[in-house]
Amino acid sequence: MSKYKDKERGAIVSLNAKWISWTHTAVAYTAFLSALSVGTYLHYHKIVKNEFYGYPDEWFPSVSATIGDRYPERSFFMLFIAMTSGPRFALVALWYLLTAKPGKALPKFIAGVGIFRTLTCGGWTYVTSTDDHDWHDIFMISYLVATIPWTAGCIALSPPNPAAIKYRKYLASAFFGTIPFMVYFFIQHKIHRVAGAYTTYAFFEWSLILFDVAFDAVTALDFDTFEIVVKDVKGLSKGVNVSSKSTAVIEKEKRKVTASVFDVKFAWPEVLDTAAEVYYGFVFWSMLTGLGVAIWYFPLWYMGISGYEAFVMSTIGPLLLGIKPIRSLVIRNLRVFHFLSLGGLLAWQVKDPAYRLSTIGVGVMVSCLSWAATLYSESVHPVRLESKILAWIVGLIMSSAVKFAWQTNNPLWPIMHSANGGQNGIGLILAIFAMLRFTRRAPLNTGTVANDKQNGSSLLAALGIGGLFFGLHSLLSDTSTMILWVWEGYPVRGPLSAPHGWFTLAAMTAGLLVGISQPRLVGTWSVYGVGSIGAAILTLYHNWFGYYGALVTAFYLTAIAPPMISAASKKCPTVSFGVGFFIYNLMVLFHVWVVAYAFVPGGPLVREHTDWIMATMMLLIGAGVFNLTSVNSVYHEARGQPPRSQHRKYHTLALGIINLFFIASAIRRFPSNDYTPYHEDSRIITAGIWTIHFSLDNDMWSSEYRMRDLIKELEIDVIGLLETDSQRIIMGNRDTTQFLSEDLGMYVDYGPGPNKHTWGSALLSKFPIMNSTHHLLPSPVGELAPAIHATLDVYGELVDVFVFHSGQEEDPEDRRLQTEYLSKLMGASSRPSILLAYLVTKPLEGNYNTYVSDISGMHDVELSDWDRWCEYILYKHLQRVGYARVSRSTITDTELQVAKFVVPKGEDEKAQVAALDGNAEARDRRVSEHEVPEGWKFPALFRGEGVRGHRYHVFNEPRYYRPS
Template identity: 65%
Template sequence: MSSKSGERDSDVVATINAKWISWAHTALAYCAFVGALVVGISLHYHKIVQNEFYGYPQEWFPSVSATIGDRYPERTVFQLFIALTSGPRFLLVGLWYILTRKPNSTLPKLVAGMGVFRSLTCGGWTYITSTDDHDWHDIFMISYLVATIPWTFGCIALSPRNPVALRYRKLFSGSFYAIILPLIYFFIQHKVHRVAGAYTTYAFFEWSLVLLDVAFDAVTVYEFQHFEILIRDVKGMSRKQAVSDVFLEKEKNSQIAAVLEPGFSWNALLNALADVYNGFVYWSTLTSLGVCVWYFPLWHMGISGYEVLVMTTVSPFLLSIQFLRSLVIRYIRICHLLSLSGLLAYLISTPANRVFCVGFGVWMASLSWAATFYAERTRPQRLEARILAFGLGLLASSIAKFAFYTNNPIWPIMHESNGGWNGLGLAFAVLAILKSTGSTASAGEDPPTPGSINGSATLTSFGIGGLLFAMHSLLSDSSTMMFWVWEGYPVRGPLAVPHGAITLLAMGFGLCMGIYKPALCQSWVSYGVGSVGAAVLTTSKHWKGYYGGLALAVYVMSITPVFFGHAARFSPSRAFGFGFLIYNILVLAHVWIVAYAFVPGGPLMREHTDWVMTAMMLCIGAGVFSASMQPLSETMREKQSKGSRRYYLIVLGFLELLAIAIAYVRFPSYDYTPYHPETKSITAGIWTVHFSLDNDMWSSERRMRDLMKDLELDVIGLLESDLQRIIMGNRDTTQFLAEDLGMYVDFGPGPNKHTWGAALLSKFPIVNSTHHLLPSPVGELAPAIEATINAYGTLVDVFVFHSGQEEDPEDRRLQSLYMADLMKATPRPAILLSYLVIKPFHGNYNTYVGEKSGMRDIDPSDWDRWCEYILYKGMKRTGYARVSRHTITDTELQVGKFVVDQPEGTDLIVSEEIVPKGLRFPEKLRGKGVRGHRYHVFNAPRYYY
């Protein structure tokens, strides 16, 4: 190493090869973990392999957290060596920054900052255990894991050109991320399914993550071996061995890789972010239209007229007029800004005016995006960027719903009090439009077609329509396909959390396939794979059905670049206008299959999801046929590969990592307890929730949550709860309620079962559940859940049931016989939470109550009922209350209190004073109540002897 002029070799007191920093870091880190493991196994083996469900011999290897946790002395061994590791750790980060820094480059600073942050958070979860402070331990642990992602990718991006080091970094980081999925799988097997031995397998994957994490940083030894740390005496005190300065210098001939690749531009990355956010706003606006329109037929109980707003997507038909087409292209920024009326709609309180505002937003957004695709068709690089933004916008919308319990925070049914981020979302939308719409490929004139036009505009429009419908109906929420294959407990398939992240990863993988392997994606082989996936999803259950759904998700996203790139060659009115019309027809068919009792010609489409899926794939097949006539230009693909694609892939990577982080954060604890275990009581309720839209067209989950919490409900049946359709926003109310209230949930018959939905939430573990579709030869299908819960060690059956409508008496008679047989057959204590459409003591009431069913009415003296009923047998009923709905829905909430392991008792009503406090209903709902909710009809709860 060269010295500065005037410096003498004698000034150098000592030299240290920097590779020893890497070796010291690696050795001390491994000593911390392995030392704790050896001490733990030697002293407390049986204790550290014990978990909440099993111990030795079912579980025989300890997890990392159990090993380094609270037990002495292994915790001390771990903390001692981790403390010693901190010095080499910070030196390693500093050396890496010096090695990789370069003028006018920000990335090395960001990576170094992330390395420091990661080191500090390691100290957080090391020295604050879950016993000390569970929340802060988790905060530091999650922060450490999230910081690991940019650290590893940043180190790979900045790696000097050392093939061996780069190969090891990719190997260790790739293995690290690959292990995460089986890690999650076996944790679910342990936590949810309680499989013996699963936690041991999980522990091996967890230890593998630790070893790989340390090994990744150990690779720095290949670069640091060319560095020396010099300890130099700058004041002539070397003979006294005074150490005054430490400095580092690179080897003369070491070459440092450029940031990502030469020409990296932060401005280009911001443009990509703005483009993707515009796509996110489009999908947010489009997916909000259906749920806003649905409010009106819901309240009218039939066609309302507002349904015509579904057709606002056909605005690209206007682009057939040359003057309007030129005007829209010239003023594309203004058109995009006008489309933001769909986001501004949340400021309007009147539902009718709000839905018109959303409709105008969809009209302008569809027009703007069609014009954008058309205007960019002469520049393949820019066209691909716009298409990627459109596809990533769908992914971002689905991730936002994953984070916000299937509600999009910028929808017009959201506002500040129910969890909306409308103002912030709108502000970002304005900035994104101003950033990304500065120019298009055309100044208003029709851009010439690049090359020849092959294929059919009509077939292409069918392909666009089928593709848009597939994206919206199946991929606009990460949990939709899971509910298609859900069949109840025990769990035999995917769960919305955490497996929603797998759906989102499949979508991103498919989009990458579409841009890197377009020829493969538009082939008939891929179409066959997608068709098989659609068939498996439609006809199969559990994991098998979900695997079909994943194949379909990959295929749908992979053909997005091909279809939209091909459609841009044709007239936008023909390709996109007619394409949106086909999409709308599929949307209506998608609704007709379940709403057949309320729409003209409905019986023709009754329960034909298979027809809709077949039509969707045939439309996509028409698009494949047309696109296959247009040869892919090798030159075009080469130009595209050198364009701005990498910035959109960076955004994709960030979105996927965000999805994984959300899955981790949202993973349920499954440690739920009832409100009054000391009394062995069950507080059970039934509520028809009107699809989680309140009387003023706001999402009502949080208001529902508040009332359910006020009533201290242990078990509740929800009816009209299936929202997994386009017209209902592809939502799931039960996710928020279950996670917030701490309850197990059974979604009930899925959206492909053509019912309006039934769901069960329970503080008690659901041991088993079966979904029933009751006889309905004329009217709407009647769903029922038959579930067995473990209440204080006693198995109790809970039935949640929604009978047919009043206009179909024969349906309701057959359904009453079916339910009576189910309830009579169970030898266990049972509760029915139901919507029966009967008068007490008349007609079918005598089938539901009495010898035919073995069930008793919770209060035979309550003559003022028509829809909701609570029945029971085999346990003591102690209380009953009717609670006003306020403006949440159109139906009250009925609640009953029961005590297990006690005889049924009598119908004698007693005063509240003799009832133990743990069996009383909350006082806060007496009189005027809270937030508009109070005990009504009786004006107070009833209690029984």
């Protein structure tokens, strides 16, 4: 003691560092609570009001409304939060000094995260949503995402102080446990518009603030060891005077909280290895998932079998490994073959669609061959084999996350380029570096088949691989696929693609971690039974209950993947992967046949049998499980050898980073639901119908960007889209409506889901969708005809909108039955109504006279338009004021038809419109453009030659109507 006192005699002032923590806590709480107090006193009714409700439905303000909307509470908050910055930076610095140890990278990383959080806090504080909504969101999302590694890192680095560790665990649990409830009530407010939900959300939001600040306040218990001069007066940071027994117990508790992930000793070679492996796995899935959508272009334009479908067999490249010289050549030159496979990423440079498909097809074939050879070569070394398997499956999870960020398109696909969001060049460069790192070790097994003598069956392993890869690809390559399986329309009764897609990714992540840690457990029949039940629930049920089955299925597929792929790698690769991928291909065709039955040989035999697909998939996986159970030690765990399990921790960290990336993307994509029609003052609703050909243009490029531009420039408020369901392997598991609805600011109803066996219909609307029902119209012979019946809140009036795709010309009886069904459905509505449809009939002939009849009560938008065959717009109880046809350019094979209607307001206007229903002459009176108000006019942009190949055609100009 005297030694310390002697050294301290020269100090001018001495301050215990815990007061830094207490100062930070006090000033931070003062910033928020002072703003709350002042705001409640001065502007209570204003700050509790939101876009839907005010007092008394909402009676407690949110954090954002309190601190950013009004003066002077905003100034109080900014003043005190600025005062917080000094103690905050000091807190981060002291924490680094306390936890830094020689050779440890984690303290430096956490210190960097702490500084980043402080800066982003200043960002969302001083740039409010009113100032710049985008930058406010970017700073806020960055702050929230950085909180995750900050919290986990602080727990992992905690000194052996039991009280501090206990409080950190409790507060971290409270913080993260609050988030799901906060999101739930925000959805209730924003999407379901539940009165009072925003007040409940506000309580959880304020709790998040309190827990966040309190978590950092716990540092006061650790900083007691520091005094500012600055000197470690107790030696705690050096590990002095700490009981080794108690320290061991505390360190064990810390490892439980952080799953030992932060115990890994970071070394740049291993970090680069993991990054390269995961990215290279992502490249494999990018090429595999891109192959299907490139193939789909050809039967789509040929309207039947084109011959190009043979490229679906590209994946059977591993069959070549059955030829011994080729197997030896491939395994001895793995780097060369992996490099050649990257030629598939060059497909975007090939303009001709046929040659582009050939390029990606060859790339996939060589990639499957190279991966099978790699796994077979590594099968003699359990740790290296597991690392490659993890790269394959973590690569799939990364692919799903990237597709979510790109709104279901992969930026490396052959249908992408710079004009529509592609990042092909950067992706290729990174792939080359990743490949070089991925193949830097020499092969271990250079071509013998001795491993095949072990217990088990190569054929059973192949069956398992076929079912497993089909399940991974068809259900998990996009996080929105299974969500759309269970979607039933409005009001929302189940998950949404954004933000709930993260639940799917989380289930995949959890399944993979369990699969590598407990391979024998997940390979049992009991776990297989649970997975089968999940698949059955997904197939048979909808809304949240159906989605629970989806989560179980996602968990099981990624959990069984490591032991099943490991077992297959130890067998003859010709059978286990060559035959396995052949079986996968048969499942892919089966997957298409159930909906394309009208265009393929033998199609009617499997018509609408998704249940058969799911049952077959699980039976195939069951064959793989049977193979696992017949081998006692197929999958070896590296127990008692820490270096062997290091790669698991790196891959776990990679999974954590991918999940953080997904969460940030989900927050960014969260729907605002504050959409505004283009001509609100004129009470105009502009409606359109467009058959978008699965959002592939005439040159095989993804067409979402071009579609968005045309819809926006035509100022369309409500649009029906047909041929929209691309949630199948052959179509890339895409959802065009996600991009269009989010970028255009529109509500979306996807229509009957992918498991309903239609080509798809969708509705986008600037107006809230109050209710929607999905219909599958009678189709005894031909393809199923989907329809949406939606009720919109249009300027305070309820308007029904019907979106419909009729059956094909070859099936007249189907079309007759569908006509009767839809006409009765429209006739049952007494509200103002609009039909946006693909009817496959000539104007004034045949079924047309049932659609436009007393049965439906509907009128044709333009009787003199004789050139129509497929697309029609019908209406009733609305004042039609404009109609136009706009050429498609090369976006699709069908033009865009648009009509303008005035929604009547008040009883007098409604009576006038009702009178027009019985007076065709008055209703159809045409006028020149100068006779209608400005808000009724179509954009002049498309007159004459128009823009980008879009112009008014047939009539060469819009037509306008005004009753006499």
